[in-house]
Amino acid sequence: MLKSFADGKMKVTTLKQLNKADRELVQRIKDNRLTYLSDKKLCQIVNMVKTIEASSIPGVIIEAGCALGGSAILIAKTKSVRRSLRVYDVFGMIPPPTVNDTPDVHERYDIISEGKSSGLGGDKYYGYEENLYAKVVSNFESFAVMPDKDEVELIKGLVQDTLYINGSVALAHIDVDWYDPVMICLQRIYPKLSVGGAIILDDYHDWGGCRKATDEFLQQVVGTYDLDDTSGSMTIIKKTAD
DSSP, X not given: OOOOOOSSOOOXXXXXXXXXXXXXXXXXXXXXXXXXXXXXXXXXXXXHHHHHHHTTOOSEEEEEOOTTSHHHHHHHHXXXXXXXXXXXXXXXXXXXXXXTSOHHHHHHHHHHHTTOOBOGGGOBOGGXXXXXXXXXXXXXXXXXXXXXXXXXXXXXXXXXXXXXXXXXEEEEEEXXXXXXXXXXXXXXXXXXXXXXXXXXXTXXXXXXXXXXXXXXXXXXXXXOEEEEOTTSSEXXXXXXXX
C-alpha cells in the first residue's frame, strides 16, 4: 500500500476569513440551530466544495448522515447549480451500533435510546422528531433550496440499503458516526472517488467506531492519498487511482 501524507496542512479558515456571503450563510445555519459542526468543520466544507468546483473535479457530491440538514444546506448553497448533491439518511432514530464499535459509541447510543439526549440550544434531539424527513425538507426550503429540484436528492434509509453509486464522486461528507455505516460508505464511495476528490469524515476524532473503520479501510487502499485533520474532521484526498 502506498500512502502520501500532506506535506503542509490544508489551510483552515475561520468564519472571519470567509467572504461575506459565505460567512452570512454559515452564521444563519448556526443561528437556526441546524448543525452540530464546529466553525472549522463548516469552513472546511466550504473550502472543499469550492476546491472541487474550481478544479472541475468530476462527479456528484454525497452527504451520508445529515441530522437537521445544516451541512447539506451549506453544500447545496455553495456547489455549482449543475452538480448533483445526494443526501443519505435514515431521517429518524439513529441505528444501534454493533459489536464492531467501541465502548464510547455504545455509551452514547444508550443515552440516545433512553430518551436522554438533548438537541442544540435545548431543542428536542433531532432523532426524537416524529417526521424528521419533513423537518429537513422544510429546513432546506427555508434556505431557498428545493429538494428533488435544485439537483438535490434526499434518500431515506440505511446506507447499507440505499448507497449505490454508478458514476463518479467528487466529494463526500460522511457523518454516520458508527463503524458499520462508515465502513460501508468508504467501501462504496472511495472506488468511485475522482482523483483530486475528497472524503470528509466528520466523526473521526469524535467516535471510536468511525476512527476504527477508517483506519482499517485505509490499510487496504491501493494508490496514494493525502490525509488532513486540521479542521477537526479527517479529510482523505485521492491522489492517484486505485
